[in-house]
Amino acid sequence: MAVFQARKWYSRSFSSLSSHPLHICVVGSGPAGFYTAEKMLKAHQAAEIDIIDRLPTPFGLVRSGVAPDHPETKIVVNQFSRVALNERCSFFGNVSLGTSISLAELRDMYHVVVLAYGAESDRILGVPGEDLKGIHSAREFVWWYNGHPDYKNLALDLKSTETAVILGQGNVALDVARVLLRPKRELAITDIANHALVSLEESCIRKVYLVGRRGPVQAACTAKELREILGIKDLYIHIQEADLLKSPADEEELKNSRIQRRVYELLSKAVTSQPSQPRSGQRELHFVFFRRPDKFLHSDNISGNVTGVCYEKTILKENGGSGKQSAVGTGQFEDLECGLVLKSIGYKSVPVNGLPFDNHKGMVPNIRGRVLSDVPGEHTFEKGLYVAGWLKRGPTGIIATNLYCAEETVASISEDLEQGLLTPSFPKPGREGLGQLLDSRNVRFVPFSGWEKIDVKEKADGSLRNKPREKIVSWQELLKVANE
Numbered sequence: 001m002a003v004f005q006a007r008k009w010y011s012r013s014f015s016s017l018s019s020h021p022l023h024i025c026v027v028g029s030g031p032a033g034f035y036t037a038e039k040m041l042k043a044h045q046a047a048e049i050d051i052i053d054r055l056p057t058p059f060g061l062v063r064s065g066v067a068p069d070h071p072e073t074k075i076v077v078n079q080f081s082r083v084a085l086n087e088r089c090s091f092f093g094n095v096s097l098g099t100s101i102s103l104a105e106l107r108d109m110y111h112v113v114v115l116a117y118g119a120e121s122d123r124i125l126g127v128p129g130e131d132l133k134g135i136h137s138a139r140e141f142v143w144w145y146n147g148h149p150d151y152k153n154l155a156l157d158l159k160s161t162e163t164a165v166i167l168g169q170g171n172v173a174l175d176v177a178r179v180l181l182r183p184k185r186e187l188a189i190t191d192i193a194n195h196a197l198v199s200l201e202e203s204c205i206r207k208v209y210l211v212g213r214r215g216p217v218q219a220a221c222t223a224k225e226l227r228e229i230l231g232i233k234d235l236y237i238h239i240q241e242a243d244l245l246k247s248p249a250d251e252e253e254l255k256n257s258r259i260q261r262r263v264y265e266l267l268s269k270a271v272t273s274q275p276s277q278p279r280s281g282q283r284e285l286h287f288v289f290f291r292r293p294d295k296f297l298h299s300d301n302i303s304g305n306v307t308g309v310c311y312e313k314t315i316l317k318e319n320g321g322s323g324k325q326s327a328v329g330t331g332q333f334e335d336l337e338c339g340l341v342l343k344s345i346g347y348k349s350v351p352v353n354g355l356p357f358d359n360h361k362g363m364v365p366n367i368r369g370r371v372l373s374d375v376p377g378e379h380t381f382e383k384g385l386y387v388a389g390w391l392k393r394g395p396t397g398i399i400a401t402n403l404y405c406a407e408e409t410v411a412s413i414s415e416d417l418e419q420g421l422l423t424p425s426f427p428k429p430g431r432e433g434l435g436q437l438l439d440s441r442n443v444r445f446v447p448f449s450g451w452e453k454i455d456v457k458e459k460a461d462g463s464l465r466n467k468p469r470e471k472i473v474s475w476q477e478l479l480k481v482a483n484e
């Protein structure tokens with residue numbers, strides 16, 4: 001039925017446009033995908049844009065990354081929804097590049113393909129014991145509490161230990177620590193997935209260690225996020241005073257960065273405003289600096305669960321003339337006991353067949369969004385193929401960063417069109433071809449109207465519990481509701 005309705009829709013939209021629309025496919029419906037679509041619609045009146053996403057739900061990490069207690073950050077989905085509802089734009093959820101359709105097929109069907117499918121894997125530490133039970137990436141934990149349908153069954157044990165170690169001190173690490181430590185009645189009125197809320201309510205985790213290889217001057221978080229975690233009610237904060245001592249190189253770094261200065265000031269203030277010991281049973285947050293994981297520890301029993309982390313102490317060494325300092329090992333080691341480890345050391349993109357890919361950096365080689373061919377010795381571009389967002393720049397930056405990133409990619413597309421490097425006058429099947437191909441493979445895509453049904457149901461279910469929404473977390477249920 002959905003396919004039939006969509007077919008009718010194609011023919012309508014086709015006949016109302018010029019004889020050869022410029023067919024564009026954007027892969028990924030996160031911020032980079034939507035900003036690209038928005039800018040392309042504005043810049044090119046003949047553009048007809050299809051956004052495909054492997055999930056039945058749009059908005060990428062705005063739905064599955066941004067923390068549940070940051071509702072104001074998610075308001076941007078209203079802007080993205082207006083883009084999706086533009087008559088020259090269509091959303092195809094439940095369509096996965098690499099599984100439902102190949103890159104070669106998309107490039108055959110569209111004049112321009114923009115890949116904006118983010119970073120759905122993790123950097124690894126490469127230290128012994130990384131595969132032990134009880135060690136997860138922050139991405140997995142975040143997807144779990146945000147109701148990503150791939151991670152609703154994450155085997156997460158929050159009951160057998162009081163202590164969690166988070167490796168990394170960036171904003172994602174702070175999000176994860178805050179979700180573990182925040183009073184659960186405060187989380188209960190957010191859009192956190194229900195299974196996560198229930199587990200967190202029963203959680204025994206009381207002590208969280210946030211561990212970084214470098215010092216408080218180099219902590220990779222921003223002041224807003226730090227202030228928020230330091231402000232959690234009735235939370236004991238611990239930082240070794242000695243770690244706050246600054247070297248001349250630290251002073252120089254602080255002089256050059258306002259963000260680092262504010263973070264350092266907040267950490268210093270946190271030390272002086274705390275009692276020397278936590279009260280019995282009080283929740284605790286420990287900032288641990290100058291430590292890098294050397295190996296993960298486990299007991300000799302058969303459970304295979306992590307029991308701690310062995311760290312090497314580090315010191316900072318200046319990094320050439322860059323003004324930055326890197327951590328180097330001192331050969332001194334110490335162990336920290338814990339029953340849960342969350343690695344927040346960075347996301348990583350994954351390649352698809354036929355896509356030039358830099359495996360070391362985990363991103364697509366490109367110049368201003370134009371994908372570079374991987375023909376050895378040549379410096380040529382892949383015709384009609386572009387990237388945006390985390391797949392283009394690597395996994396850094398906030399939502400708004402993707403706006404500038406998309407603008408740059410769209411400017412490259414516009415230049416290439418002007419210079420006749422693309423062939424818009426040559427008709428391509430675009431949306432119609434995509435619909436037929438998916439149909440022939442029995443891929444039942446979810447149109448934006450299907451997402452709107454999910455949205456309505458989630459909001460209605462949420463209102464019963466005084467939540468903004470109750471996320472539907474299983475693939476089966478999402479597809480059922482979308483296709484009703």
Ligand SMILES: Cc1cc2nc3c(=O)[nH]c(=O)nc-3n(C[C@H](O)[C@H](O)[C@H](O)COP(=O)(O)OP(=O)(O)OC[C@H]3O[C@@H](n4cnc5c(N)ncnc54)[C@H](O)[C@@H]3O)c2cc1C
Nearest residue numbers: 028030031032053054060061065097117118389390398399
């Ligand atoms: C935990 C976390 C919290 C964050 N919190 C904030 C915050 O509070 N404020 C802020 O401004 N920024 C925040 N960010 C950063 C922000 O989310 C990113 O900058 C932004 O989402 C990156 O956009 P993107 O479009 O490149 O990737 P994504 O948002 O990841 O979107 C990629 C999309 O591609 C889809 N996809 C993946 N593979 C395929 C495939 N094979 N075929 C089809 N589709 C595919 C995915 O389903 C997804 O919808 C946070 C990031 C993380 C990880």
